[in-house]
Amino acid sequence: MIDVLPPFTLYLLGALLLPFLPKGHVRGLLTIVVPVVGAWWIWSAPEGLHGQMTWMGLEMVWMRVDKLAVVFGLVFSLAAFLAALYAWHLRDTVQQVATLLYAGSAIGAVFAGDLVTLFLFWEGTAIASVFLIWARRTEGAYATGMRYLVIQISSGVILLGGLVLQYHDTGSIAFEAMTLGSLGTWAIFLSFGIKCAFPLLHDWLQDAYPAATVTGTVVLSAFTTKLAVYALARGFPGTEILIYIGAVMALFPFVYALIENDLRRVMVYSLNIQLGYMVVGVGIGTELALNGAAAHAFTGILYKALLFMGLGAVLFRTGTAKASELGGLYKTMPVTMVLCVIGAASISAFPLFSGFISKSLILSAAAHEHHNIVWAMLLAASAGALIHTGIKIPYFAFFGADSGKRPKEAPAHMLLAMGLTAALCIGLGVFPSVLYDMLPYEVDYDVYTTTHVITQLQLLLFSALGFALLMKAGIFPMPQRSVTLSSDWTYRKAGPAVVWYVGLAVRASWRGTSGLIAKLYADFIKAMHASAGPDGARAANWPTGAMVMNIAILLGIVLVVIFVS
Template structure:
């Protein structure tokens, strides 16, 4: 029987905290993702598991090229994250993270909507535990807000699934068109996890409050699982082009305003997922290949950037750009790996981001989407500003902060070096990545036009950064986002309205009591011992009124 790769991680994560020795837990945390990776490549194309539930057929395990691509990078990310978190003291975080990774793989292998929903909700619970396990008051509050948003998304998704099944009689997870209320609800549920508007703020609110290693795990699974289900369920939905464009520029603007290094990178996740959502909305084979390839590449370079930031946090305990600077002198490995990740996210030629993101831009050009192509080009320059230059400059190279922390331990350096090598290797030799994509790839990223255009964008963007450096220097400020409405405005509104509503409710209660009292007196007057309806009536009177009613009925019966 074929093993389900997701269950290897999910069940293993449940056992992991109970292993008696720390060395055994560390060894198991590294072995489980590798075992899951092996199992991923044993799953054949088509349905491998099927179960019967009521009158429906569930398909918990089904494989194809798209599934295999996402499951592979999920397993690699879980292994690298577990190695990076080897020194994590919390006994909750790594098991929760592996359970989280396994749930994401469960969604990728799901062939029906019920299985998607089950693993979707398990993913929300496990990722909440990853945030909560940081152990601070801020992380607890952020985890509760995070859970609230994702449970809301889960309710919307379940309502959509129920409506879809009622309308079609099928649970199969295949291509859907947003032409009914149910399919719109499913799309909305998926977009919540993608970090789409208007709820994008959950991501930069929650992820930076996790531990130095927890944010690395969080960056990989929730949003990329959302990209997977959008690729599977809603390719070619034009609305997604404009949703993705909003996400791209929203992420750039807020990342440029941020002072917290991990919030910069969190907003950058929204920005990068926006590129993928645009590709899904375009819907051609080139665009879908680009979105899938960019998701694969993004998991690697974003994890690398957050490993770099996590190493700084681990060594210094500081996360504000205004508190950092000059760290390249004592943390050269961390700085070098951070620069590689910054170049990859900026789509610098000869890095993984270039060979994936350029496919989406090419697809927009092929479809004559002029304004989309121009927007993507401008966004590439914006990405270089906030993630390609701002993050490494203010953390590692700006005015010396006087801090001299050493590079992190080898267990943290090794995954950074490995992911740096992958960023460069996939950039130089994209063929292995292209071979994993769902459609045949007929694309050459290293044409003269592509390379020159991208270098021009990046070099002029870099020039603009240093010319405007005085305006880009961060201060101790707080960026207001849409989460202000439910974090600040809604509680204040409730506090303001509570006395008024209390008075209204008390008045309604008094009115209801008075009405009930009067109704009771009226009923007692008519039905009580002395009431008109309770007194003894003469037999002749009763007979008379009976005859009157019969005559009335007889007259009504014979009326035309």
């Protein structure tokens, strides 16, 4: 018997009911009500283990409630609500059902108390989310969705293999802190790393998210990678290798974000960078660092959603998100511009904005644990975030060279969703204790010290000055139509090309070798026939007695061999 049903149940019921409702406001209202009730459900759930059951001898826990799960569950509910409000205009059943199932699966995974339950919801997020890409209904979106699905399902298969090995080694499927060492733990770690977009495992992120629909990208940005951060925080806190993986994640996409023309792809590169901060926090593993990872996931979901909403509104009105085709939109989309700037200030970690109160926790944790090089790398990444996202996106979308486009302002429901998200970004920045009180561990930290504020302002102002000087000198990469190559080129282009050429060489070699063998065999048969055939010289000259003698000798050899064996 299940004592307390997991919140996923509510999302599942909503997804099953939605197709039977008339299209329009009734469906839109359902997609808004479900996450609101779900958030209340999460907030009201008592701490502890609920929904315990035995299945095939395995102890499964459908709902484990603690502060780490609650903070992720609440922000996922909030993201689902804001995304539903932003997508109020949608009349697409596929996207609405997929969004409910996707958000519900992510929340179900957050509260999973065992690896089998985690696996079920892990795959649920993969299957549901791909329809947000396919909903664009283009050939390119279909191909991108297939690549995305292969990667996400592969992550789940690796997780399944890992949990089987873990059960074999320990006799338990509990989803709890693990230590890397066995093959099972390494498989689980790799599965989490794929979904978290570790370096060289990240290209699915830049490939898939910009290919989704206007509203689909907003939804995608909230759940998959943050679920992976939660899984790492739950399963591998304090794992040192994560510190260095996260530091690399925070820096390596910088150049790509700088030169990318598609602003939604710029945002995805920036998302990858922010994930690096969270991974570093999980790797450090102290209470301050884990609080920082959870807080940065919370604020990151909000300001990323705000920026994706702003770019989505631009795409919705102009039909493009390419920097080379935009500019001057502040004239007819001023509200969208202001809200986008608030998102840019938040991701850049300006004081009084949400990114500052979460990023500071991770930087302080790195400094306290004397990870000085990592601290410097994160500080550099923070400066880079201002240039490639905080300035580049608003500048080239709304200012810069005038594109001549004069689109209407974003629809009212989009502005309302962006306005609420912007209010949260500012509210959390001004009143950080609201978020700090929800974090897994007690927070004894003053983010608004003179040192913190002055250090961050100096960093940001000098970064802005650097951007201005680069622009004035004509050195800053200007937007232009281009194709940016990343590591996925190795398996999407180079790999198939190598396989094709190797296959061509093997086929040619096989034809040549088989032809040579066939010719040698034919020549041998011809020679034997000429020598020992019925008309051959050897056959004509051998007397019958000699033939009998040869047969007798061969028979004797056979008998000796049989006797010996």
